[in-house]
Amino acid sequence: MKESIEDAKKGYALEVEDVLDVEMLLIDGCFVLKLLYRYYLINYPPKEKNQISTGNPIFSSIQMCPNVQHDLILLKNQLPFFILEKLFPFTLDRIPDISLSLSQFVILYFSNSMNYESKVSTIPKKSRKFNHHILHLLHNNYLPDNDLPKEEGLSEFMHSASEFDYAGVTFMPDSEQGMFNFKVKFSEARGIFKWCHRACFEIPSLCIYDFTEPFLRNIIALKLCCPGVTCLFTSYAFLMDRLIDNAKYVGVLGKAGVICNYLGANEEASDLFNKLCKEVVLGEFYFSEACKKADEFSKH
Structure with a gap:
């Protein structure tokens, strides 16, 4: 994260010298990844486990889940996607029997809130375009395969x-x-x-x-x-x-x-x-x- 801090600052339109630091990148990035993993394990539990515990402040509250989803798609709250990509391989090893890509985790997490069929097999393994952040990834996911006339x-x-x-x-x-x-x-x-x-x-x-x-x-x-x-x-x-x-x-x-x-x-x-x-x-x-x-x- 120390190596990434200067590149991360370039992703913001305003000066973020006083608020963006290494600790924020690490904690925010890990929070997002753990949120994605927890959602997946609750909705697609491993075969050997019948139920995944939801005893945490987010998934144990009906109101908190949509509130967090709402906050994560706000343009002003976006975290550079390359930060999540750097942390992803270090954290994925702690989640058993999962072969999803980071993009698949993100799309699945938002699939219940958008008009999208939430089937793991239908979600592309890798995003076809560069993603600035999560909101940009969701934008790219909806684009048609062929260019439309304009x-x-x-x-x-x-x-x-x-x-x-x-x-x-x-x-x-x-x-x-x-x-x-x-x-x-x-x-x-x-x-x-x-x-x-x-x-x-x-x-x-x-x-x-x-x-x-x-x-x-x-x-x-x-x-x-x-x-x-x-x-x-x-x-x-x-x-x-x-x-x-x-x-x-x-x-x-x-x-x-x-x-x-x-x-x-x-x-x-x-x-x-x-x-x-x-x-x-x-x-x-x-x-x-x-x-x-x-x-x-x-x-x-």
């Missing part, structure tokens, strides 16, 4: 769900389970109704928890200050903001299976997206093609 600025063809619904556009969850798979498909009309095509707007399904808003907000903030971060999440937030113009259409998208609202009232879910992008400048917009197709159908 345009400068928000699409002028973007309408609300109420306008699309009035024009006869139906909504359904995307079948590919990708966070950014927005598509518009047209059904085939037959017989005397060959002129009448129906449009279906396929939208990635989203479960909205208390964790959703701080996660998206911090990912958007990450884009504003970190090089190499795409506008995908910002585009996603802008698109959902335009679609959800009021609480009524949270219910419409909910009935279509696009949104699962665990916040309670639909007003809370609509407020989440309507306030998320205030005073945020959108660079590129990634979903223009789907929006244009839906707009063309609406005009017809």
Whole structure:
């Protein structure tokens, strides 16, 4: 840690000479790693053990677990990821029968709070990109394998769900389970109704928890200050903001299976997206093609 302290300081935008020291790197790093290991052993216990003791201040408290997860995704609380990578091999030997990578531990820990299938076998062994910190790793984990086309600025063809619904556009969850798979498909009309095509707007399904808003907000903030971060999440937030113009259409998208609202009232879910992008400048917009197709159908 003494060898890493100067490189760690370069990861912060503000002067941290007075607060960042070797002891902080060591204690914070070990805390995060032990948290990841404890979560794994509780939820994926070794075969020879039926139960892992949860008698600690975090996992024995229902409220403490989400609070710690929330704190770990705040941009201002991030620890340089290379610090965790340096400590990881020294601590992993103390955890029996585990062959996961550090990235897998992190993704599993947050999988219960995000719209992600928590199966160890489906999580990549190694992260495909360089990670500045945990929040950056979660950002990279959601990126699609293929680059999406983009345009400068928000699409002028973007309408609300109420306008699309009035024009006869139906909504359904995307079948590919990708966070950014927005598509518009047209059904085939037959017989005397060959002129009448129906449009279906396929939208990635989203479960909205208390964790959703701080996660998206911090990912958007990450884009504003970190090089190499795409506008995908910002585009996603802008698109959902335009679609959800009021609480009524949270219910419409909910009935279509696009949104699962665990916040309670639909007003809370609509407020989440309507306030998320205030005073945020959108660079590129990634979903223009789907929006244009839906707009063309609406005009017809």
